[in-house]
Amino acid sequence: MYNIAMIGNRDSIIGFKLLGISIFPVSKKEETIEILNKIVKEKYAAVFITEEIAIQIFEKIEELQKNSLLSFTIIPNKFEKKNLGLKILEKNIEKAIGTDILFRKEEE
Amino acid sequence: MLLHVNPNRMELIKLKKRLIVAKRGYKLLKDKRDALIQKYIQLVKEDKIIREEVEEKLMKGYSIFSNVTSLMSEITLEETLMFPKAKSFIEIDFTNIMSVNVPKYKYIGEGNYYTYSLIETTAELDHALRNFYEILPLMLKLAELEKAVSLLADEIEKTRRRVNALEYILIPDLENTIKFITMKLDEIARSAISAIMRIKEIIRA
Numbered sequence: 001m002y003n004i005a006m007i008g009n010r011d012s013i014i015g016f017k018l019l020g021i022s023i024f025p026v027s028k029k030e031e032t033i034e035i036l037n038k039i040v041k042e043k044y045a046a047v048f049i050t051e052e053i054a055i056q057i058f059e060k061i062e063e064l065q066k067n068s069l070l071s072f073t074i075i076p077n078k079f080e081k082k083n084l085g086l087k088i089l090e091k092n093i094e095k096a097i098g099t100d101i102l103f104r105k106e107e108e
Numbered sequence: 109m110l111l112h113v114n115p116n117r118m119e120l121i122k123l124k125k126r127l128i129v130a131k132r133g134y135k136l137l138k139d140k141r142d143a144l145i146q147k148y149i150q151l152v153k154e155d156k157i158i159r160e161e162v163e164e165k166l167m168k169g170y171s172i173f174s175n176v177t178s179l180m181s182e183i184t185l186e187e188t189l190m191f192p193k194a195k196s197f198i199e200i201d202f203t204n205i206m207s208v209n210v211p212k213y214k215y216i217g218e219g220n221y222y223t224y225s226l227i228e229t230t231a232e233l234d235h236a237l238r239n240f241y242e243i244l245p246l247m248l249k250l251a252e253l254e255k256a257v258s259l260l261a262d263e264i265e266k267t268r269r270r271v272n273a274l275e276y277i278l279i280p281d282l283e284n285t286i287k288f289i290t291m292k293l294d295e296i297a298r299s300a301i302s303a304i305m306r307i308k309e310i311i312r313a
Contacts, residue, residue, distance in 0.1 A: 001197045001198075001199060001216070002197060002198050002199070002200060003196075003197065003198075004196050004197075004198060004248075011177070012170060014173075014189060015169070015170075015173040015176075015236055015237065015240050016240055016244075017189050017192055018188075018189060018192045018194065018221045018224075018237055019192070019194055019196050019217070019221050019237070019240060019241055019244065020192050020193075020194040020195035020196040020217070020218070020219070020221070021196050045198050045200055045211070045213065046198060046213060046248060046251045048247065048251070062258075065254075065255065065258045066258060066259070066262055069200075069211070071211065071213075071251045071252065071254060071255035072251075072254070072255075073247065073250055073251040073254050075162070075163070075166055075247070076163050076166060076167060077170075078170040078173075078174065081163060081167060083163075085159050085163070085254075086156070086159060086160075089152065089155060089156065089159070089254075089257065092152075092257060092258060092261045093152055093261075095261055095265060096145070096148060096260070096261035096264040096265060097145060097148070097149075097264070
């Protein structure tokens with residue numbers, strides 16, 4: 001049995017608290033890294049991070065996504081949607097296949 | 109480029125064996141790469157659809173929750189959110205996609221999440237919570253897909269590098285070296301024959 005964690009700005013994620021998800025409200029980069037280091041050691045499997053936090057510690061997330069059991073998912077925050085998740089997916093495809101075949105097709 | 113080996117029969121046999129293994133490995137890895145890419149594209153497509161759905165639903169959920177925060181006083185909201193009774197867990201299963209271990213999540217919700225006083229809270233809170241509760245399994249599905257996509261991308265990159273190294277470096281090198289040794293051995297044989305012919309001439313004379 002593993003837990004679910006959520007990291008992000010307080011207003012966006014606080015609603016999930018009543019569902020029994022661990023909430024970590026953060027605003028600064030140092031705080032986030034501290035919390036991530038804590039989460040890695042405990043029994044968490046899925047971590048959701050809001051966009052504006054994810055952008056600050058992007059390299060760390062990428063590294064943990066590959067080398068640990070944790071899965072990181074970027075979710076939009078309450079105020080704006082930057083489509084960061086889709087951009088990362090796009091980059092990922094380009095790395096694996098060489099060209100960005102999926103998204104280009106749809107634009108045509 | 110030639111490999112640094114002595115041109116003799118022993119080495120030739122060894123190299124020929126290595127070439128066979130390299131070719132077989134190349135074929136297998138190429139097949140693996142193709143299969144991985146096929147699976148990857150399928151996952152990516154699914155991921156994209158689910159991400160769009162999740163983001164849209166989350167934004168909706170957020171806006172409903174915003175209504176709650178504006179309708180209720182901050183203190184009551186704090187009180188309401190202070191002691192969640194429900195617990196959310198996930199169970200992990202691993203599936204193997206072409207030797208990549210990909211996790212599968214199963215959501216387990218325990219307890220009721222309506223654990224607050226109905227007198228002090230607004231009906232929007234119930235609505236917002238139900239909304240979040242409904243999104244959660246979908247979000248986990250997204251988490252699972254994102255993880256799989258990232259792991260597969262890594263594996264594809266690795267496999268592609270190996271395939272290229274075999275195709276453009278190891279196999280040509282081996283072939284060139286084999287050719288070099290064969291030619292060298294032939295040359296030695298020819299020179300031996302001509303030496304014998306020359307000796308025969310001298311003896312006969």
